[in-house]
Amino acid sequence: MGGIGKTTLAQLAYNDEKVQAHFDNKIWVCVSDPFDEIKISKAIIDGLKKGNSPASNELQILVQFIHESVKGKKVFLVLDDVWNQDYRKWEQLKLPLQNGAVGSRILVTTRKEEVARMVGASTDMINLKVLREENCWVLFYHIALADREKNESKGLEFIGKEIVKKCKGLPLAAKALGGLMGYKETRKQWEDVLNSKIWNVDEIEEQVFQPLLLSHYDLAPAIKRT
Known part of the structure; x- marks a missing residue:
C-alpha cells in the first residue's frame, strides 16, 4: 500500500x-x-x-x-x-x-x-504492516500538538484521535494530516477537517491520498495553481 x-x-x-x-x-x-x-x-x-x-x-x-x-x-x-x-x-x-x-x-x-x-526475492520479502492506531496517534500528536500549550492540546485531542482513525494506520497519512492540523488553531477548524466530505470520495483508490487532498484543498488558491 x-x-x-x-x-x-x-x-x-x-x-x-x-x-x-x-x-x-x-x-x-x-x-x-x-x-x-x-x-x-x-x-x-x-x-x-x-x-x-x-x-x-x-x-x-x-x-x-x-x-x-x-x-x-x-x-x-x-x-x-x-x-x-x-x-x-x-x-x-x-x-x-x-x-x-x-x-x-x-x-x-x-x-x-x-x-x-x-527479481528472485520471493523468500527475502519484508511485508510491512500498517501502524497500530496508538502509534499512528503518537506520530500525529508529535507533529500537530506537541508544541502547543497543554490546555490547548488537551482540548483538541479527542478530535485529533478521530482524525487519526481515518489514517487507517498509514504513517504518511498521519504525517500529512499532522502537518495540516499543526496550522489549525481553533476547535472549529479541527472539526471542519474531521467532517470534510473529502473522506467520502469514492474515486480515491488509496486512503493515503485523502489526507494529501485535504492538505491541497487547504492551500490558498494562488498556491494551488502552482
Whole structure:
C-alpha cells in the first residue's frame, strides 16, 4: 500500500553506518512507472561516480559500462518504487550488475508481490504492516500538538484521535494530516477537517491520498495553481 513506509525503511538501511562501511558504492534510483532502462542505467552510472561515463543513449553501451565499472566492487543498489513485471527488462539491468564483487546487494521497494518474485526475492520479502492506531496517534500528536500549550492540546485531542482513525494506520497519512492540523488553531477548524466530505470520495483508490487532498484543498488558491 502507498504511504506505508517502504521507502522510509529502505532509507534507514541505505544510511546505516554499517552498510556505508560495508560497500564500495551505494546507489539510490527512484524507478517508478514507466520502467525506463536507459534512465535507470544512467542513474546507476551516476551513482558509481565514474568520471568518464558515456554520454550515449544506447542501452547496450550503458550496460556495458556498468558491467566494467562494478567489476571487483561491492555495490549496494536500491531500486525504489518498482512496478514493472517484465523479466526481460529486469534481466538487462541485472546481468551487468552480476559482475560486482561477492556480497553486493540489490534492495527493491514495490507494492506488488509479482515484482518481488520477478527479481528472485520471493523468500527475502519484508511485508510491512500498517501502524497500530496508538502509534499512528503518537506520530500525529508529535507533529500537530506537541508544541502547543497543554490546555490547548488537551482540548483538541479527542478530535485529533478521530482524525487519526481515518489514517487507517498509514504513517504518511498521519504525517500529512499532522502537518495540516499543526496550522489549525481553533476547535472549529479541527472539526471542519474531521467532517470534510473529502473522506467520502469514492474515486480515491488509496486512503493515503485523502489526507494529501485535504492538505491541497487547504492551500490558498494562488498556491494551488502552482
